[in-house]
Amino acid sequence: MEIKSAALALAALGNEQRLRIFRLLVVQGPSGLAAGEIADAVDAGPTAASFHLKELERAGLIRSTRDGRYIRYAVHVEGMRRLLGYLTEDCCKGHPELCGGTIKRTKVTCVGKGG
Template sequence: MEKTDAVTALAALAQDNRLDVYRLLVQAGPDGMTAGAIAEALELAPNTLTFHFDRLRMAGLVTVRREGRSMIYAARFETMNALVGFLTENCCGGVSCASAPSSKPARKRSKTPA
């Protein structure tokens, strides 16, 4: 993924409603969801949703297909995988991060009677 594509994708997701739409489409899986079902689930007006779909499509994060009278939107997982790969390609200075020690949560102190 090129830097400009990463910026475009991040910018598209940097808005509450678009992020909610994308996350809902990820949950729906490759079959996607109709625009009406998304509008209902997120309580968004259809004309507002159209604007958000356009931004997500232009960023390559979603696809749309027509089935009869319905528009079906689906997440493009390959784009998100490429974005995550771009963001982490130089992670940990090129050393595998999987072997990094995990931090343990701080222990709570118990109250002792005085």
């Protein structure tokens, strides 16, 4: 991941509403949720939710698909993996095991599975 992509993703997550949406979609996994369900879950109006969803999608953290007349959003797992990998790749001079269990688990979970 390039630094500009990482900065874009981090900026997108730097907004409380977008962070709530992203965490909600991480929990939902690949099936995701319809835009209206997301708006209800994070107590956002449709216009605000749409704006935030587009920013997260532009940052490569979520993806949208059409499901009939609805648009569903889901976490873009590979985008999340790239960001987490970028943030932790140089931990403890390339030895994440020295940084504690959280970094080590993140590496195994997010980088080790298909990425």
